[in-house]
Amino acid sequence: MDSPEVDSIIFRGLTLVYADSTLAAVDQFKKLIDLFPDKPIGYFYASATLQTMMDDYRNYTYPDEFNRYLNQAIKAGEDGKKKGNLTAFDYLYFGGAIGFRGIHEALTGDWVGGFVDGLKGRNHLVKALEIDSTLYDVYYGLGAYHFWRSLKSKSFWWLPFIGDNRQKGIDMIKLAIEKSKYAKQDAKLALVRIWVENKDYDKAFKMIDDLFKIYPNKPYLLWFYGRAQFETNNDSGAIQTYQNLLGALVASPYYNPAGEVECRYDLAQAYYCKGDFQNCSAQIDTIFTFKKYSDKDKSIKDFIHQAGDLKNKIKKGSKGG
Numbered sequence: 464m465d466s467p468e469v470d471s472i473i474f475r476g477l478t479l480v481y482a483d484s485t486l487a488a489v490d491q492f493k494k495l496i497d498l499f500p501d502k503p504i505g506y507f508y509a510s511a512t513l514q515t516m517m518d519d520y521r522n523y524t525y526p527d528e529f530n531r532y533l534n535q536a537i538k539a540g541e542d543g544k545k546k547g548n549l550t551a552f553d554y555l556y557f558g559g560a561i562g563f564r565g566i567h568e569a570l571t572g573d574w575v576g577g578f579v580d581g582l583k584g585r586n587h588l589v590k591a592l593e594i595d596s597t598l599y600d601v602y603y604g605l606g607a608y609h610f611w612r613s614l615k616s617k618s619f620w621w622l623p624f625i626g627d628n629r630q631k632g633i634d635m636i637k638l639a640i641e642k643s644k645y646a647k648q649d650a651k652l653a654l655v656r657i658w659v660e661n662k663d664y665d666k667a668f669k670m671i672d673d674l675f676k677i678y679p680n681k682p683y684l685l686w687f688y689g690r691a692q693f694e695t696n697n698d699s700g701a702i703q704t705y706q707n708l709l710g711a712l713v714a715s716p717y718y719n720p721a722g723e724v725e726c727r728y729d730l731a732q733a734y735y736c737k738g739d740f741q742n743c744s745a746q747i748d749t750i751f752t753f754k755k756y757s758d759k760d761k762s763i764k765d766f767i768h769q770a771g772d773l774k775n776k777i778k779k780g781s782k783g784g
Contacts, residue, residue, distance in 0.1 A: 465552065469495070469504075473645055476508060481648060481678060485516040485717060501543070503556040506536035507563075514563055519682040520712060521762065522719035533567075536560035540587070551595035558587030559604050574615070581608055599642035603650045606635030610657055633657060652683060659687045659694075667691050680711045682722075689729060698737035705730040720756045721763050728766045731773060740777050747774050 479488035495505030510532035540557025565580030610632030658667035
């Protein structure tokens with residue numbers, strides 16, 4: 464499976480993913496499915512591509528296609544495991560697919576399922592390393608597992624079998640950046656989110672600045688750049704970033720109202736904290752025009768409710784967090 468032809472397909476596909484050309488990237492990864500219909504690799508990359516787009520654009524209108532590829536990746540892994548013929552690469556993508564399922568479960572509120580699948584995915588990744596200790600792409604998945612499991616189980620760090628393994632996860636992701644074959648850029652993007660979640664803003668800003676040189680309008684980076692600016696009280700910077708993000712979302716073929724509403728709410732918050740109530744109110748009024756979508760999209764409904772609360776704070780003449 465490790466061949467120039469496979470490398471060419473994966474690198475071309477990843478280039479399209481980073482350029483937010485989602486459907487073209489999926490078509491590229493379908494070539495791996497044609498080459499290896501009984502292996503997890505092609506199905507994994509196709510599902511991961513769709514997951515990336517859905518998260519970046521808050522466009523969750525592709526669940527059937529995403530789930531189909533994800534389930535096929537997991538089934539291919541399970542079938543290969545039963546036959547006893549999984550390679551290190553197979554375990555990498557089998558474990559990665561289960562990990563993606565765990566992330567999706569956690570994002571939709573099924574934290575128990577997310578933790579269970581996270582552990583299953585982690586075990587398959589460890590197996591990949593047992594077979595081939597030089598398969599450094601594995602460390603991206605393992606690092607993400609250790610960091611997010613620790614972050615989401617903070618209340619249980621006192622237990623000896625849980626603990627705080629965030630730094631262990633970060634170190635593994637750094638190793639993937641240094642030595643992995645395919646996961647270098649994904650690992651860098653993952654660290655951006657990790658630095659922001661960990662409130663290591665200086666590190667986040669440095670990584671974002673470096674990545675902006677390659678991906679200047681990537682929504683993923685703009686979401687976290689704006690958040691980091693806002694959380695460090697750089698309201699003017701956050702306003703500019705969210706305006707740039709709004710433009711990128713609206714212009715995209717993957718546009719979804721949920722992304723625009725969330726971005727406009729973040730923009731309204733930044734205007735509010737800056738004391739610019741006029742522009743804050745203008746954003747809120749625009750958010751209210753999306754009520755027609757709220758019955759079918761809970762996130763839109765929630766942001767409209769929060770926007771209403773912000774409007775009431777303006778009316779009362781208060782200014783706070």
